Amino acid sequence: MKWFINFFCGVLLILPLGCNQLPTTGPATVSIIHPASGHCKYTIGPVNLTTLENLQKMSGKVGRVLHSSNNLDDNSNALVSGEGLKSVDTEFFKSGNTFIPANLDTLFAASLYYSVEVGYLLTKQIEPSVDLASVIPNLRDTRIVHRAIRSSGQLGSRAEISDNAEYLSIRSSPYVLNYFFSYPTEEVKDIPLGLNLGIMNHEFSHLIFQHLFYEPGIKRNMDVGSSKPTTNTLAALDEGLADYFGFLATQDPGYFLCSFPLENRDLARPKYFNSTVISGIEGRAGEYFDSHEGGAVFAAIQYELGQNIGNHQVVGQSLIKLMSNILTCSSTSSGNTLNFNFGDIAKCHLGILSSDSRAQQAARQLYQKYLGSYGVGL
Numbered sequence: 001m002k003w004f005i006n007f008f009c010g011v012l013l014i015l016p017l018g019c020n021q022l023p024t025t026g027p028a029t030v031s032i033i034h035p036a037s038g039h040c041k042y043t044i045g046p047v048n049l050t051t052l053e054n055l056q057k058m059s060g061k062v063g064r065v066l067h068s069s070n071n072l073d074d075n076s077n078a079l080v081s082g083e084g085l086k087s088v089d090t091e092f093f094k095s096g097n098t099f100i101p102a103n104l105d106t107l108f109a110a111s112l113y114y115s116v117e118v119g120y121l122l123t124k125q126i127e128p129s130v131d132l133a134s135v136i137p138n139l140r141d142t143r144i145v146h147r148a149i150r151s152s153g154q155l156g157s158r159a160e161i162s163d164n165a166e167y168l169s170i171r172s173s174p175y176v177l178n179y180f181f182s183y184p185t186e187e188v189k190d191i192p193l194g195l196n197l198g199i200m201n202h203e204f205s206h207l208i209f210q211h212l213f214y215e216p217g218i219k220r221n222m223d224v225g226s227s228k229p230t231t232n233t234l235a236a237l238d239e240g241l242a243d244y245f246g247f248l249a250t251q252d253p254g255y256f257l258c259s260f261p262l263e264n265r266d267l268a269r270p271k272y273f274n275s276t277v278i279s280g281i282e283g284r285a286g287e288y289f290d291s292h293e294g295g296a297v298f299a300a301i302q303y304e305l306g307q308n309i310g311n312h313q314v315v316g317q318s319l320i321k322l323m324s325n326i327l328t329c330s331s332t333s334s335g336n337t338l339n340f341n342f343g344d345i346a347k348c349h350l351g352i353l354s355s356d357s358r359a360q361q362a363a364r365q366l367y368q369k370y371l372g373s374y375g376v377g378l
């Protein structure tokens with residue numbers, strides 16, 4: 001296609017209107033797949049990619065889109081070295097001021113970049129003191145992997161992962177490498193996970209938590225997540241924050257269902273920390289622990305709080321503060337030791353909301369209602 005466009009533009013140069021060459025640098029208006037208003041409604045249309053620096057390479061301030069040229073788990077060093085990752089071979093044509101992807105891979109890649117940009121801008125808009133480009137010095141090197149090829153399970157079974165998305169941090173001095181994986185689509189309802197803006201922003205929330213909680217905690221030699229139930233509580237909290245962040249990005253509390261309609265992940269459906277959820281977190285339910293279950297309860301509480309006070313911005317801001325405050329709240333930390341359950345997290349959250357007595361009161365009532373035995377004494 002490129003040779004065709006170049007040839008076409010070459011011919012057009014002799015015409016009075018001239019021909020716009022495709023730019024390679026700076027922000028651009030690009031047609032991508034993004035949500036329209038309404039549950040699970042998506043459309044293809046132009047958006048401004050304001051952090052984009054290189055259209056052809058789909059790279060900019062928040063990362064770069066790559067694809068796997070081979071299985072990234074074949075070589076244990078591949079994710080550190082980036083070996084096996086290639087730039088997506090994008091092709092666009094221009095219509096007015098908008099760049100139109102000329103093939104499906106380009107459309108997918110541009111849509112993936114957009115979803116990560118939304119996460120970055122949303123964080124800054126909700127909590128202006130948190131600019132992730134400052135918090136994460138190598139944010140630009142974030143690797144957003146389209147059609148990621150990786151293996152699940154034990155070595156030997158080697159099933160390739162499909163129908164999933166993932167955030168992964170890899171320690172590689174001097175920085176942490178940040179990966180977003182969009183795996184190939186096999187069997188999802190309606191919206192592939194990499195195109196589901198809510199799912200990708202769920203993943204983006206894991207990046208925020210990594211850099212506002214885990215990394216500062218590790219630097220301060222905090223005992224981050226080394227014992228139950230704190231380990232499981234942390235994992236469930238991470239998932240709950242992520243489910244809520246996905247809602248903030250889409251404004252659709254049922255965004256998860258657009259890809260997996262049978263999962264109990266609709267934020268608008270109230271859920272409880274019942275004895276089954278609590279025994280899973282406390283580690284009494286055997287080896288298997290599903291952090292998404294407790295997370296979904298926490299996310300539904302936050303959704304109801306935002307609905308009750310008519311302001312999800314306040315809730316989102318308090319949760320971004322909560323991520324870092326867990327390291328210092330008296331209910332969750334003592335010296336270098338973290339030890340807490342969801343009741344202790346709720347206390348920390350209520351402290352953050354103390355400047356807004358209406359929000360604090362509403363949050364206290366919801367925690368008392370849904371936290372089960374964790375809510376005693378709030």
Ligand SMILES: [Zn+2]
Pocket residue numbers: 202203206238239242
């Ligand atoms: Zn998650």
